Structure formats: structure tokens, C-alpha cells
Amino acid sequence: MAVFNLNNAAQNRIFAQKTIDTLASNAFYGRGYVNDGDKKAAMFLVDEYVRAGLKPLKIDINKDVLSAGLFLHPFSFSVNTFPGKCDVKIDGKELVPGKDFVVNPGCPSIKESFSIKPANSNKYQKRIKKTALLYDTSYKQTKAELVKTAKFNLKITLQKKITWSVATYQDSKAGVEILKTSLPANAKKITVNIKSKLINHEASNVIGYIEGTEIKDTFILLTAHYDHLGMMGKTMFPGANDNASGVAMMLDMANYFSKHPCKYSIAFIAFAAEEPGLIGSKHYTDNPWAELPLSRIKFLVNLDLMGSGEKGMAVVNSTLFPDYFKLLQTANGNSGKKYLTGFKSRGKAANSDHYWFVERGVKGFFFYLMGDYNHYHDIEDRAQNLRLGEYYDKSFLLIRDFIEKI
Numbered sequence: 001m002a003v004f005n006l007n008n009a010a011q012n013r014i015f016a017q018k019t020i021d022t023l024a025s026n027a028f029y030g031r032g033y034v035n036d037g038d039k040k041a042a043m044f045l046v047d048e049y050v051r052a053g054l055k056p057l058k059i060d061i062n063k064d065v066l067s068a069g070l071f072l073h074p075f076s077f078s079v080n081t082f083p084g085k086c087d088v089k090i091d092g093k094e095l096v097p098g099k100d101f102v103v104n105p106g107c108p109s110i111k112e113s114f115s116i117k118p119a120n121s122n123k124y125q126k127r128i129k130k131t132a133l134l135y136d137t138s139y140k141q142t143k144a145e146l147v148k149t150a151k152f153n154l155k156i157t158l159q160k161k162i163t164w165s166v167a168t169y170q171d172s173k174a175g176v177e178i179l180k181t182s183l184p185a186n187a188k189k190i191t192v193n194i195k196s197k198l199i200n201h202e203a204s205n206v207i208g209y210i211e212g213t214e215i216k217d218t219f220i221l222l223t224a225h226y227d228h229l230g231m232m233g234k235t236m237f238p239g240a241n242d243n244a245s246g247v248a249m250m251l252d253m254a255n256y257f258s259k260h261p262c263k264y265s266i267a268f269i270a271f272a273a274e275e276p277g278l279i280g281s282k283h284y285t286d287n288p289w290a291e292l293p294l295s296r297i298k299f300l301v302n303l304d305l306m307g308s309g310e311k312g313m314a315v316v317n318s319t320l321f322p323d324y325f326k327l328l329q330t331a332n333g334n335s336g337k338k339y340l341t342g343f344k345s346r347g348k349a350a351n352s353d354h355y356w357f358v359e360r361g362v363k364g365f366f367f368y369l370m371g372d373y374n375h376y377h378d379i380e381d382r383a384q385n386l387r388l389g390e391y392y393d394k395s396f397l398l399i400r401d402f403i404e405k406i
């Protein structure tokens with residue numbers, strides 16, 4: 001078994017853990033759209049880039065000092081936010097937000113009481129506007145029923161597990177998702193008080209680089225998204241594994257490679273607005289900087305969900321780029337187990353920020369670690385629950401070795 005000496009190691013697990021603890025803390029409001037959580041995270045990243053010795057790709061000819069703006073690649077998009085109340089009561093009893101229920105990401109504002117009726121019942125017909133339609137997890141409404149129920153004002157969907165996401169639009173009807181075990185079988189009345197606001201939000205990708213020793217105009221690109229779901233009223237979705245963990249490893253890599261530069265330049269992009277639908281990375285591929293055009297990207301490595309690893313690593317696009325996959329397997333040693341126990345080989349998938357780059361002809365992998373940590377898009381994806389261990393060190397070293405072999 002390999003022993004990793006933390007005092008003199010390439011990777012710095014303590015630094016990475018501290019980065020996760022910071023980004024998933026209350027001060028960043030879940031890195032979303034309430035209280036400028038994502039902008040605060042972007043400023044934190046600029047500071048970390050400068051500390052790591054990354055240079056901006058843009059040059060400000062008017063100033064000698066580094067200004068934060070040189071690292072920022074800004075854009076705007078619409079997003080539905082929940083800056084105020086998000087209360088749900090069943091027969092007068094408050095449900096716990098994030099645990100018992102979430103509002104639909106596209107939910108409009110609503111403040112009203114409704115009687116609860118199963119969606120497949122005929123009893124709601126007369127007083128449909130005062131009725132909340134209840135959909136069981138397995139129940140699928142037919143098209144005819146959809147037309148019949150078009151006048152309802154609240155939709156309740158029962159779920160076996162509560163997870164949240166972000167929408168870039170507002171639905172015409174309000175909706176909540178309730179944990180099946182949190183809704184009593186004889187529940188009669190639901191009272192909702194939900195404040196939402198569709199806003200035009202400005203965000204920025206954060207970009208820096210380390211100059212290569214030989215081929216300076218060609219880049220290996222390391223990426224990780226720093227946004228998460230933000231706030232549902234007063235309830236925060238911290239996003240420790242998704243994706244403070246990937247950002248932490250990316251910054252740790254930045255620290256390492258600025259002391260040990262490669263033949264190629266290495267660029268780093270922390271993407272905003274991944275959660276509402278890969279918006280930040282799409283924006284970069286639509287509007288790349290002249291200093292970092294897609295044609296000069298030798299290979300992209302995207303890190304998302306890097307907090308575990310006991311069960312190995314998934315490699316999205318391994319089947320598309322078999323030569324690079326071989327290189328990765330070589331980096332994992334002749335036994336195939338120098339660092340991690342194995343790889344899950346995957347094809348193309350639009351499940352993180354690598355996607356638009358690969359669609360436009362850039363070669364690249366998306367890595368995510370697999371293990372026992374199973375909080376995803378829920379309020380328990382907190383730093384307290386995500387403590388990095390030896391698999392952080394092992395996956396760092398594997399990815400570093402892979403990058404150095406490119």
C-alpha cells in the first residue's frame with residue numbers, strides 16, 4: 001500500500017478541505033442567486049487564483065496592478081429565485097423546508113390554502129380553483145386529464161427522496177414536492193406561502209492560467225463549476241460535493257502546477273451557472289476569448305463531484321478518446337490500481353461543463369468520483385458531512401500524473 005506524506009506532498013488535502021468548508025459555508029448562500037452568493041464565490045476564486053500564482057489571460061494595458069475583472073468572463077441569464085418566504089403547512093402543521101418538501105424550481109409566487117385531492121379523483125371538478133392536486137410518485141397523468149385539470153392552482157408531487165434544482169423560467173402553476181412519508185394519509189388542507197422572483201442575473205466564469213515551459217500557445221484546460229442551487233427562502237443548499245469539491249481540487253492543482261509547470265500552458269476555468277443548465281460553459285464556447293480559443297485547447301479535464309473515490313472514478317467520454325483513456329489507465333499503474341481501484345468507462349453525456357466543448361470538437365474527459373457519499377442536490381450536501389480522506393490524495397495524484405503525460 002502506498003503511503004502519502006502530507007507534509008511534503010504534491011496535493012494539499014488540508015487546503016482542499018478548507019476550500020470546501022469555506023465555499024459551502026453560510027457566507028456564500030449556496031453559491032446561487034440570493035444575496036449574491038455566486039458573486040461572492042467568484043471574488044473568493046479570483047483571490048485564490050492570484051494566491052496560487054495564476055495569471056489573467058487578458059492584459060490591462062492601462063494598469064500595472066492586477067484587477068479582478070481581468071479574470072472574469074461575464075454573462076447574464078434569467079433564473080427563478082426564492083428570496084422570501086417558502087412555507088408549506090399541512091392541516092396547520094409546518095413542514096421542514098428542504099427535508100419534508102421543496103418548491104418546484106419554476107414555482108411562481110403563491111399565498112393561499114387548498115383542499116388536497118388525488119389527481120385521479122373526480123371530486124375536485126367543482127371547486128378546482130381551491131383544490132391542490134396530489135400526484136403520487138408513480139402516477140402519470142394522461143393528456144385528457146391534463147386538459148380537465150388545467151384550472152387547478154397548486155400541484156403536489158409526492159417523492160421518495162427530496163432533491164432540488166434551478167429553473168431559468170417560471171411555470172404558469174405553482175407546485176411543491178413533498179416527501180411521501182411527510183404527508184399524512186388523511187391530510188386535508190395545504191397552506192402555501194411562497195415568494196419567488198424571476199430575475200435577470202449577472203454571473204462570471206473565472207479564468208486564469210499558468211504559462212507552459214515549451215508550447216505556450218496550446219492549453220490543457222482544467223475546469224470545475226463553482227455555482228450551486230443557492231437558497232430556497234431561508235434554507236441553504238450548500239453543495240459541498242457538488243461542486244465545492246471539484247473547485248477545491250482544481251485550486252490545489254493550480255497551486256501544484258504553478259510550482260511545476262508543464263510543457264503546455266494550463267488554463268483554469270471555474271464556471272458559473274452550471275446548475276441551471278450548463279449556461280456558463282455554453283457561454284464560453286459561444287464567446288471564447290481570443291487568448292484561449294477552442295482550437296488551442298489540447299485536452300480538457302472537467303472535475304465535478306470529487307469528494308469520494310472509494311469505488312473508483314467515472315470517466316465520461318472515455319469511449320470517444322480511447323488513446324487518452326489508455327494514458328489515464330497507464331497513470332493508474334501497471335496493476336491498474338496504483339491510485340484508484342478502477343474506472344467506470346462512459347460515453348458522451350450532457351451532464352456537466354465538458355459537454356459544449358466536446359460538441360465543438362475539443363477533446364476532453366469529465367471525471368467524477370464514486371463512493372459511499374450519497375448527498376446530491378439536498379440540504380445535507382454539507383462540508384460537515386464531506387470529510388476528504390486518502391482518496392482525495394489518490395485521485396489528485398492520478399489526475400496530476402495523467403495531465404503530466406499529455
Ligand SMILES: [Zn+2]
Pocket residue numbers: 225242243274304305
Ligand atoms: Zn455539479
